Each structure stands twice: as C-alpha cells, then as structure tokens.
Amino acid sequence: xxxxxxxxxxxxxxxxxxxxxxxxxxxxxxxxxxxxxxxxxxxxxxxxxxxxxxxxxxxxxxxxxxxxxxxxxxxxxxxxxxxxxxxxxxxxxxxxxxxxxxxxxxxxxxxxxxxxxxxxxxxxxxxxxxxxxxxxxxxxxxxxxxxxxxxxxxxxxxxxxxxxxxxxxxxxxxxxxxxxxxxxxxxxxxxxxxxxxxxxxxxxxxxxxxxxxxxxxxxxxxxxxxxxxxxxxxxxxxxxxxxxxxxxxxxxxxxxxxxxxxxxxxxxxxxxxxxxxxxxxxxxxxxxxxxxxxxxxxxxxxxxxxxxxxxxxxxxxxxxxxxxxxxxxxxxxxxxxxxxxxxxxxxxxxxxxxxxxxxxxxxxxxxxxxxxxxxxxxxxxxxxxxxxxxxxxxxxxxxxxxxxxxxxxxxxxxxxxxxxxxxxxxxxxxxxxxxxxxxxxxxxxxxxxxxxxxxxxxxxxxxxxxxxxxxxxxxxxxxxxxxxxxxxxxxxxxxxxxxxxxxxxxxxxxxxxxxxxxxxxxxxxxxxxxxxxxxxxxxxxxxxxxxxxxxxxxxxxxxxxxxxxxxxxxxxxxxxxxxxxxxxxxxxxxxxxxxxxxxxxxxxxxxxxxxxxxxxxxxxxxxxxxxxxxxxxxxxxxxxxxxxxxxxxxxxxxxxxxxxxxxxxxxxxxxxxxxxxxxxxxxxxxxxxxxxxxxxxxxxxxxxxxxxxxxxxxxxxxxxxxxxx
Numbered sequence: 001x002x003x004x005x006x007x008x009x010x011x012x013x014x015x016x017x018x019x020x021x022x023x024x025x026x027x028x029x030x031x032x033x034x035x036x037x038x039x040x041x042x043x044x045x046x047x048x049x050x051x052x053x054x055x056x057x058x059x060x061x062x063x064x065x066x067x068x069x070x071x072x073x074x075x076x077x078x079x080x081x082x083x084x085x086x087x088x089x090x091x092x093x094x095x096x097x098x099x100x101x102x103x104x105x106x107x108x109x110x111x112x113x114x115x116x117x118x119x120x121x122x123x124x125x126x127x128x129x130x131x132x133x134x135x136x137x138x139x140x141x142x143x144x145x146x147x148x149x150x151x152x153x154x155x156x157x158x159x160x161x162x163x164x165x166x167x168x169x170x171x172x173x174x175x176x177x178x179x180x181x182x183x184x185x186x187x188x189x190x191x192x193x194x195x196x197x198x199x200x201x202x203x204x205x206x207x208x209x210x211x212x213x214x215x216x217x218x219x220x221x222x223x224x225x226x227x228x229x230x231x232x233x234x235x236x237x238x239x240x241x242x243x244x245x246x247x248x249x250x251x252x253x254x255x256x257x258x259x260x261x262x263x264x265x266x267x268x269x270x271x272x273x274x275x276x277x278x279x280x281x282x283x284x285x286x287x288x289x290x291x292x293x294x295x296x297x298x299x300x301x302x303x304x305x306x307x308x309x310x311x312x313x314x315x316x317x318x319x320x321x322x323x324x325x326x327x328x329x330x331x332x333x334x335x336x337x338x339x340x341x342x343x344x345x346x347x348x349x350x351x352x353x354x355x356x357x358x359x360x361x362x363x364x365x366x367x368x369x370x371x372x373x374x375x376x377x378x379x380x381x382x383x384x385x386x387x388x389x390x391x392x393x394x395x396x397x398x399x400x401x402x403x404x405x406x407x408x409x410x411x412x413x414x415x416x417x418x419x420x421x422x423x424x425x426x427x428x429x430x431x432x433x434x435x436x437x438x439x440x441x442x443x444x445x446x447x448x449x450x451x452x453x454x455x456x457x458x459x460x461x462x463x464x465x466x467x468x469x470x471x472x473x474x475x476x477x478x479x480x481x482x483x484x485x486x487x488x489x490x491x492x493x494x495x496x497x498x499x500x501x502x503x504x505x506x507x508x509x510x511x512x513x514x515x516x517x518x519x520x521x522x523x524x525x526x527x528x529x530x531x532x533x534x535x536x537x538x539x540x541x542x543x544x545x546x547x548x549x550x551x552x553x554x555x556x557x558x559x560x561x562x563x564x565x566x567x568x569x570x571x572x573x574x575x576x577x578x579x580x581x582x583x584x585x586x587x588x589x590x591x592x593x594x595x596x597x598x599x600x601x602x603x604x605x606x607x608x609x610x611x612x613x614x615x616x617x618x619x620x621x622x623x624x625x626x627x628x629x630x631x632x633x634x635x636x637x638x639x640x641x642x643x644x645x646x647x648x649x650x651x652x653x654x655x656x657x658x659x660x661x662x663x664x665x666x667x668x669x670x671x672x673x674x675x676x677x678x679x680x681x682x683x684x685x686x687x688x689x690x691x692x693x694x695x696x697x698x699x700x701x702x703x704x705x706x707x708x709x710x711x712x713x714x715x716x717x718x719x720x721x722x723x724x725x
Contacts, residue, residue, distance in 0.1 A: 068119030341401035
C-alpha cells in the first residue's frame with residue numbers, strides 16, 4: 001500500500017496541463033444545441049402539432065397518439081441528424097442516481113433496414129423493474145414497470161465515448177401504478193402548490209392563472225487527483241475518508257475561499273460547463289469554496305422539475321469529465337474530517353404567470369401584502385412540518401455534515417434578517433385595527449412601510465437551515481449528494497397545505513370583516529403567533545440555541561433513523577395523501593428504502609474500517625514497530641539511552657491493541673444488528689451500537705499516522721489529497 005501511495009504521488013507530480021478550447025467565446029452560440037427545446041420544436045414540428053404539444057405541456061394534459069407520433073418522428077430526425085443512433089427513457093429510480101436502457105432506432109422490416117421511432121415508444125416503455133429499489137411495493141418476481149414521458153422536461157442528446165443517445169426524461173411507475181421514482185411525486189407536489197398558490201394569488205390579482213416553483217441548486221463538491229483517490233480504498237468504497245489526521249494547514253487561513261482557481265481545475269471546469277451549457281443547463285457561477293480542494297458551481301434559476309433534472313445531469317457530466325482530467329469528484333457531504341462539508345443549497349421561489357415573484361417585496365403596498373402572505377405562509381409551513389423537512393434531507397452522509405463547519409444544524413429554523421423580523425413583529429403587535437369605509441387600508445394597517453425593504457437587505461446566516469435571502473428562501477440543509485426532488489417535494493407539499501388553509505381562513509374571516517385586506521392581515525397575525533417559534537436570528541451552533549430550541553418545542557434529530565420516524569406518523573401520511581403526492585403505500589416504501597440505504601451505508605463503512613484497520617494499518621504499524629525494536633537493540637549494544645524508543649514502541653502497541661479490540665467488538669455488534677428482523681430496530685442497532693465505534697477506531701489510527709514513519713504509511717494523507725492539484 002505504501003508503494004501505491006508514493007506511485008500515486010509521483011503520478012500527480014507528472015500531470016500535464018492541457019488547455020481546453022470552448023467551441024465559441026459566446027455561450028449563446030452553443031447553449032442548448034443538444035436539447036430539443038421550444039426553438040427546435042418550432043422548427044421541426046408543424047404549427048398545429050407544436051401548438052397542441054405546448055398546450056398539453058402547459059395544462060398537464062395527456063398527449064394524443066397522433067401528436068405523439070408526430071413528435072417522435074421529428075425527434076428521430078433531429079437526433080439522427082446530430083449523430084444519435086439510440087434512444088433511452090431517462091429516469092430517476094429510488095437509488096439516488098439516474099437510469100437508462102438504450103434502444104436503437106434501427107429495425108429490420110421484411111429484410112429491409114430502416115430507422116424508426118414511434119409515438120408509442122416515445123410515450124411509454126417497459127424496462128425490467130425487478131432490480132430497482134421498491135421498498136416492499138412489489139415482489140422481486142414482479143418485474144414489470146413502466147417509464148412514461150415527461151414532456152415538461154425537454155429531450156436531449158448525451159454523448160459518451162463518441163456514442164450519442166437521445167435521452168427522454170420520464171417518470172417510472174410500477175405495474176400497479178405506484179411511483180418507483182423521485183420525479184412523479186415532485187410533479188404531483190408542483191401541481192398541488194400551483195393550485196393552492198394560484199387560489200391565494202387571485203385574492204390579489206384575478207389575472208393570475210398559474211404559479212410556477214423555481215429552484216436554483218448550488219452544487220458544492222471536492223476534487224482529488226484520480227491516482228490519490230485510487231490509493232484510498234475508503235474513498236473508493238465509501239466516498240469519504242474514514243481515517244486521516246488533519247493537516248497542519250487546513251482552512252484556518254481562509255485563503256482558499258474565492259481564491260484563484262488552480263489551472264487543472266479551471267480546465268476541468270471549462271469542459272464540464274461547456275458540456276452542461278450545450279445540454280441547456282444554465283451554469284453561471286464557479287468559485288473556490290472554503291475548504292481546500294472544495295469548489296462550487298451554481299446555475300441560474302429554472303422551473304423546479306427542470307432544475308432537478310439538470311442538477312442530476314450536471315453531476316453525471318462532472319463525474320465523466322473529471323475522469324478525462326484525471327480527477328475524481330466527491331459529492332459526499334463530509335469526505336474529510338475537520339473541514340467544511342458540502343451542501344446543495346436549494347434556492348426556492350414562487351412566480352406567477354404574470355411575471356410576479358411572490359417572495360420579492362416591491363414599492364406597492366398591495367403587492368407587499370401579497371408578499372407578506374406568501375412569506376408568512378412559508379414560515380408557517382416550515383414550522384408545522386419542520387420534522388418532515390428534516391426527514392427529507394436525512395442520510396448517513398448528511399448526518400456527518402449537519403451541525404459543524406458552517407453547515408446548519410439538524411434543528412430546523414427560519415432566518416429572516418433584522419429588518420424583516422421587525423416587520424413581522426410589528427405586524428403581530430398591531431392587532432385589532434379597525435378600517436372604516438373610504439380609509440386607505442394599506443396605510444392604516446402599516447403595509448405602506450414595507451417598501452423600505454429592498455432586495456437582499458438581509459444579512460447572511462450560514463448557520464441557518466432555511467434562510468430568506470431577499471427574494472427567495474434558501475434551504476441550506478440539503479446535502480451535496482442529495483437529489484433535490486425529495487426536499488422540494490416535501491417543501492412544496494407543506495406550503496401547498498398552508499396556502500390551502502390560508503384561503504379557507506381568509507374566507508371565514510371575510511364573513512366578519514367588510515374589507516378583504518383586514519381579513520388577510522388578521523389571518524397573517526394568527527399565523528405569525530402560531531409559528532414564530534421557528535424564527536431564529538442568532539448562532540445556530542450555540543449551546544444556548546439547542547436549549548432554547550428545546551423550550552420552543554423544536555426537535556433536534558441528529559441521526560437519520562430518528563428523523564425518518566416522522567414519515568410513519570398518521571398526520572404526515574394524511575398530508576401527502578390529501579394533496580395526491582404519495583399514497584400511504586408509497587410513503588411507507590420510501591421510508592423502508594431510506595432505512596435500508598442507511599443500514600447498508602453504515603454496514604459498508606464498518607466493513608471497510610475493519611479491512612483497512614486489520615489488513616493495512618496494523619501490519620504497517622507492526623512493521624514500523626519491528627524497525628524500532630531493531631533500532632532499540634542496536635542502541636542498547638552501544639549503551640545509548642533507549643527511553644524514547646521504548647516509549648514509542650509501547651505507545652504504538654497500545655494503539656494496535658485498542659484498534660484490534662474495537663474492530664472485533666464492532667464486528668460483533670454488526671452481527672447482532674444483522675440478526676434483527678425489524679428494519680427500524682436494525683437501523684437503530686447500526687446507528688447507536690455499530691457507528692459509535694467509527695470515531696473510536698479512527699482516533700487510534702490517526703494517532704498511528706503521526707507515529708509511523710511517513711515512508712511506511714500506506715494511505716495518501718490529507719495534505720496530499722486536499723492540496724495536490
């Protein structure tokens with residue numbers, strides 16, 4: 001292993017820098033060139049077919065066979081002209097990555113070779129679904145599942161190793177109709193919030209006929225050299241370093257953040273950004289993040305369903321392009337101990353078909369009452385469903401990140417900033433204001449003061465899990481490896497529920513009040529009183545906040561098994577069933593899958609820890625110890641003091657003994673956990689019995705790293721992984 005480490009270091013030193021040439025200096029020349037978007041549809045479809053298709057997309061209606069056939073023919077012609085030979089239904093199964101099965105356009109008909117793509121193949125396919133995660137929805141022998149076209153997300157051509165494939169975004173459902181993917185529930189949640197938000201908007205503007213959810217997902221990641229990555233079995237198997245002593249220099253100088261991007265990294269960024277832009281992914285921002293070796297890419301806001309598809313596709317592009325540049329991308333939330341982890345900050349907002357951002361204050365009092373409505377309803381949604389939001393970002397890897405090194409804690413709270421907080425407090429205080437006929441309701445209610453709030457007139461709070469940032473909310477607790485569809489499904493459903501209730505409450509209040517504005521304000525005041533416990537402006541890391549949150553009734557679920565338990569609550573199931581997002585069966589299946597995934601990840605890490613500790617670390621320590629023993633004997637022969645060497649030998653022996661003992665104990669606890677039939681109890685066993693050994697074993701291994709000769713140490717060290725680019 002030590003040989004592999006030094007061979008890897010030698011390989012890194014010889015890396016050559018090659019300049020990547022973009023196809024044009026103007027991004028607009030190639031943006032979306034591999035996407036069958038509106039422009040391509042307009043040029044390849046007849047006017048009648050184009051209008052029918054766009055109408056179906058906007059209204060979410062079923063596409064008829066004739067339209068599907070016409071679109072399929074146009075898609076085939078466009079794709080073949082661009083060099084594609086195959087097509088695939090591209091979907092998001094319940095395993096955290098995408099899936100695809102490629103079929104050729106080529107067919108033999110009566111011995112004649114033709115290229116063919118029918119509307120039926122575009123609209124629906126039947127992949128073998130037996131090996132995809134299903135959480136108990138179906139038996140393994142029931143293999144049938146269906147992929148169904150999602151026309152709201154445009155088809156695209158993806159090129160890998162000179163093979164071009166037409167990818168058609170789809171949902172994935174079981175033969176019995178249950179969703180087996182992450183896209184179908186998201187689409188249902190989008191429909192739910194559109195319906196609820198539109199109804200509320202019409203209290204202010206009758207021209208509003210729809211509300212769109214937008215998302216901007218800031219993607220953080222680490223880069224390590226491929227050779228060093230391959231010399232770390234823990235990175236290969238777990239995506240994170242299970243051992244490794246912190247380097248003398250980490251992020252304490254803050255010199256990496258927004259610093260000059262290394263040349264090799266810039267080259268990698270240019271290529272993956274170009275590929276992303278050609279696929280219509282509107283990446284705009286790149287920069288060094290806080291930790292050494294950590295970076296970020298951020299896109300422009302898009303409709304949430306498309307934004308999720310683009311983020312998943314972007315991650316795949318980054319991994320493929322990184323290989324070409326001899327890098328490995330780490331999306332794990334906490335690949336390195338002692339420095340910042342990585343998140344995927346989900347910037348969420350709502351906009352009307354009339355072009356109004358519902359979370360942006362303006363200079364008009366009427367629009368600001370609408371802004372306050374959606375602001376307060378969102379706060380109440382986070383308050384009422386805080387535990388469900390915590391569950392939506394739960395994973396073994398995110399558990400390691402939450403609560404340290406600028407990552408928000410597991411306690412859900414909302415940050416508004418000082419000025420907005422004062423507005424909310426003022427709104428709550430000024431109760432029972434009577435507005436007479438003819439009076440300016442907005443002036444009397446104090447709404448006219450709100451135009452003083454300007455865009456981004458809020459400070460940043462990097463410790464807050466859910467922060468208002470001027471014209472949007474930023475869900476900062478989402479992990480970097482997560483699929484954003486899950487937290488977005490939960491958030492949209494929760495806000496849809498509160499907006500639905502708000503509309504009903506306002507209608508009831510209007511039976512008592514002559515002015516609609518007064519009725520709205522009265523309901524908002526009630527909501528503020530009910531949900532103000534979720535508002536927090538201070539340091540989310542402080543021990544005082546933990547105690548204060550407990551007094552406020554806010555839960556602090558630090559582990560995934562604790563967080564996922566909320567999905568089994570009756571009222572939570574009713575929330576999703578009410579809005580048609582999940583059935584109880586689908587929600588139970590997802591809970592089972594998430595627990596299974598948690599168990600398997602902890603199990604894999606436990607096995608890797610045992611393997612590395614017993615087969616690599618201990619033999620290395622013993623080998624070095626033998627060198628010390630020979631040295632000690634030689635020193636005694638010449639009558640030189642051996643106190644230090646003997647002490648070092650004993651210290652190494654103590655660490656070796658502790659590692660061996662604890663690995664055996666951990667293995668026994670794993671066997672006990674594996675024997676438990678109940679999934680919840682087994683997950684608890686892995687969480688509270690097996691996992692605690694990880695840090696204990698690591699402590700002794702990391703101590704050995706400081707004691708054993710650097711030339712003998714088998715694993716690339718943090719200083720090499722983080723700083724060699």
